[in-house]
Amino acid sequence: MHKLDILNEPQRIAANHVEGPLLVLAGAGSGKTKVLTERISHLLSIGVPASEILAVTFTNKAAQVMKERVQSITNQVVLTTTFHSLGVRILRESIHELGYQNTFTIYDQKDSENLIKSCLETLGFKDEKGSFKRVKKQISDAKNALISPDEISSHKDYFREQKLHSAYVLYQNKLKEYNALDFDDLLYLTVKLFRMSEKAKDYQHRWSFVLVDEFQDTNQAQYEICQFLTQKSKNLFAVGDPDQSIYSWRGANMNNILNFEKDFPNSKTVTLDQNYRSTNMILQAANALIENNSRSYKKELWSGLGDGDKVNIHQFSTDREEASFVVKNVRSYLESYAPEEIVIFYRTNSQSRIFEDHLLKWKVPYMIIGGLSFYQRREIKDLLAYLRLIVSPADFISFARTINLPKRGIGPATQKKLEKLSEELDLPILTACKRATLSNKLQIALLEYLKIFETGVEMLKNNALVSDILKTVIERSRYMEYLKEDKETFEDRRDNVSELVGKAIEWEKEREEPTLFAFLEELSLKSALDDKEAQDKCIRLMTLHNGKGLEFDVCYLVGMEEDLFPHINSKDSNENLEEERRLCYVGMTRAKKHLYLTSAKYRLLWGSPRNQRPSRFLREIPSEFTTKRKREEKEADLPSEGIATGECVVHKNFGKGIINKRYQTSMGLTYDIFFFEEKVTRSLVAKFAKLTTVAI
Numbered sequence: 001m002h003k004l005d006i007l008n009e010p011q012r013i014a015a016n017h018v019e020g021p022l023l024v025l026a027g028a029g030s031g032k033t034k035v036l037t038e039r040i041s042h043l044l045s046i047g048v049p050a051s052e053i054l055a056v057t058f059t060n061k062a063a064q065v066m067k068e069r070v071q072s073i074t075n076q077v078v079l080t081t082t083f084h085s086l087g088v089r090i091l092r093e094s095i096h097e098l099g100y101q102n103t104f105t106i107y108d109q110k111d112s113e114n115l116i117k118s119c120l121e122t123l124g125f126k127d128e129k130g131s132f133k134r135v136k137k138q139i140s141d142a143k144n145a146l147i148s149p150d151e152i153s154s155h156k157d158y159f160r161e162q163k164l165h166s167a168y169v170l171y172q173n174k175l176k177e178y179n180a181l182d183f184d185d186l187l188y189l190t191v192k193l194f195r196m197s198e199k200a201k202d203y204q205h206r207w208s209f210v211l212v213d214e215f216q217d218t219n220q221a222q223y224e225i226c227q228f229l230t231q232k233s234k235n236l237f238a239v240g241d242p243d244q245s246i247y248s249w250r251g252a253n254m255n256n257i258l259n260f261e262k263d264f265p266n267s268k269t270v271t272l273d274q275n276y277r278s279t280n281m282i283l284q285a286a287n288a289l290i291e292n293n294s295r296s297y298k299k300e301l302w303s304g305l306g307d308g309d310k311v312n313i314h315q316f317s318t319d320r321e322e323a324s325f326v327v328k329n330v331r332s333y334l335e336s337y338a339p340e341e342i343v344i345f346y347r348t349n350s351q352s353r354i355f356e357d358h359l360l361k362w363k364v365p366y367m368i369i370g371g372l373s374f375y376q377r378r379e380i381k382d383l384l385a386y387l388r389l390i391v392s393p394a395d396f397i398s399f400a401r402t403i404n405l406p407k408r409g410i411g412p413a414t415q416k417k418l419e420k421l422s423e424e425l426d427l428p429i430l431t432a433c434k435r436a437t438l439s440n441k442l443q444i445a446l447l448e449y450l451k452i453f454e455t456g457v458e459m460l461k462n463n464a465l466v467s468d469i470l471k472t473v474i475e476r477s478r479y480m481e482y483l484k485e486d487k488e489t490f491e492d493r494r495d496n497v498s499e500l501v502g503k504a505i506e507w508e509k510e511r512e513e514p515t516l517f518a519f520l521e522e523l524s525l526k527s528a529l530d531d532k533e534a535q536d537k538c539i540r541l542m543t544l545h546n547g548k549g550l551e552f553d554v555c556y557l558v559g560m561e562e563d564l565f566p567h568i569n570s571k572d573s574n575e576n577l578e579e580e581r582r583l584c585y586v587g588m589t590r591a592k593k594h595l596y597l598t599s600a601k602y603r604l605l606w607g608s609p610r611n612q613r614p615s616r617f618l619r620e621i622p623s624e625f626t627t628k629r630k631r632e633e634k635e636a637d638l639p640s641e642g643i644a645t646g647e648c649v650v651h652k653n654f655g656k657g658i659i660n661k662r663y664q665t666s667m668g669l670t671y672d673i674f675f676f677e678e679k680v681t682r683s684l685v686a687k688f689a690k691l692t693t694v695a696i
Contacts, residue, residue: 433449544587
């Protein structure tokens with residue numbers, strides 16, 4: 001049987017497609033990765049050279065999966081990469097056309113923020129709370145929208161922001177001076193290269209067939225890269241789903257997929273609506289929800305896996321009752337399912353705490369996806385900054401980070417002096433340091449610091465292993481002595497440093513050419529989610545945005561309340577409200593067998609107690625697909641007097657609280673009350689407590 005025979009009819013049509021633009025509308029769980037890999041396999045089978053095929057997606061993990069599947073089917077290797085890695089590849093070859101050196105380093109978010117802060121200080125702007133992060137976000141948005149520093153002052157969205165214009169100009173100049181790129185430059189400068197350089201048109205002949213996954217998530221820069229690369233061949237194979245467009249806040253433009261037929265004339269469209277993940281009750285509930293959005297492309301997901309269980313909708317009196325139910329329910333499923341097949345989704349990160357409390361109480365192992373990445377930890381970033389200076393002596397941000405690790409007495413004033421000298425001599429910061437004249441004590445300290453990099457550069461010339469260079473840096477910098485200054489964190493941080501050395505050794509074994517350049521480049525391109533591939537047997541907790549592309553046997557969407565989900569920030573915009581609904585749709589379609597949607601009448605929200613209304617999304621799911629239950633204390637056997645569960649009360653000593661539970665004890669009616677100020681639950685006897693009810 002030919003491998004294409006295992007596909008359903010729409011999948012087969014897509015996989016068999018050869019020339020011309022094609023849009024594949026791939027519903028959740030409809031086998032889009034299979035279609036992408038089978039289409040690549042088909043191209044190879046008809047004689048297209050592997051070197052002429054390019055597949056692009058958004059995460060390193062997705063790119064690796066696709067690459068491995070193609071290789072296992074065809075025994076050939078096709079370039080399968082992320083947009084940012086593609087940008088690095090092109091810029092390493094051709095960035096000299098823009099006046100940069102090909103040995104540029106890549107700044108991460110924190111490095112970029114530090115440089116923005118420095119630029120604002122240089123320009124004399126006050127460091128108002130959150131100001132530099134806001135300016136960084138605006139510059140990032142501008143780059144992704146392909147707005148240059150020169151254009152930003154006249155742009156309709158930014159023309160009143162004089163601070164932004166000055167900061168953007170200086171920031172970009174400083175990056176170029178330090179021979180560094182930020183993450184957005186990997187796309188922004190790639191497009192700039194395509195626009196400005198005649199030589200860049202060579203890239204239009206390099207790849208005859210371009211395949212792009214998650215097309216609905218492309219921003220303006222990514223979209224223009226796709227257009228440029230396929231301008232000659234017209235062979236763009238775009239796979240995506242407008243109903244899963246949930247990243248507008250980071251520049252994704254859903255119009256890129258909606259305008260596909262207009263922007264790519266003579267294109268064809270194939271719709272994949274058979275879902276291989278979920279049962280029909282879950283899919284019908286999700287279909288009904290998303291029908292409330294205005295949609296250019298409509299599809300009805302269906303499954304051959306049977307009807308399955310109805311969607312469980314539960315409303316609780318308080319957020320604590322909600323968390324208690326979810327965790328107890330999780331424990332019951334652990335008898336039948338592996339922990340990693342169970343997930344608790346929430347809209348905002350702050351919602352995790354109460355579930356963590358209950359999971360810890362019941363000793364249920366869990367991990368939070370999207371928390372602090374290993375590569376974002378302080379000690380890891382410190383050592384990577386040392387390594388970056390070895391390959392790029394002009395990297396001032398890495399210099400500023402490492403010059404006092406451990407303390408050498410070279411404070412901000414001396415650093416400014418050294419930076420100024422670097423500018424005046426037009427030399428990289430490390431080279432300029434060799435010509436600096438300082439006090440005897442500082443001169444000795446500076447020379448000792450510079451010897452670290454002289455040794456590193458010498459090792460680099462002699463093709464030393466990355467792990468050996470790293471171990472030398474750790475030893476010569478006396479970094480472990482610096483870590484010992486904080487006894488409480490020393491053991492954890494020491495273990496992390498050991499883990500980084502282990503990572504370097506492991507990485508070297510997997511690479512044909514394990515250069516320090518490549519090592520730093522790969523770590524710079526890692527996404528937070530890629531770093532969180534779970535190894536332990538734990539249930540998952542994550543925001544809905546982090547759930548994209550994943551699937552679980554048992555899913556809980558918690559906090560389904562107005563102002564929380566949909567989020568309060570979406571209330572005044574129909575466009576934002578529709579994106580919130582798409583986010584709910586994405587969450588629901590992660591579930592394979594069991595789906596729970598939960599809410600609470602009362603919760604502590606943004607530091608204040610609040611009465612909550614159920615989310616409109618719950619009302620938009622027809623009752624024939626759901627099982628609805630209100631979970632409140634059964635009080636039939638309790639006296640009618642007293643205060644009801646869910647009421648807010650005040651106690652003379654303990655302050656304001658909420659009644660979570662009522663029950664009889666030997667002393668009469670008793671309440672379990674959660675007190676806001678202490679954040680503890682107390683059991684109080686009604687006749688002694690002298691409680692008064694108040695509004696929340």
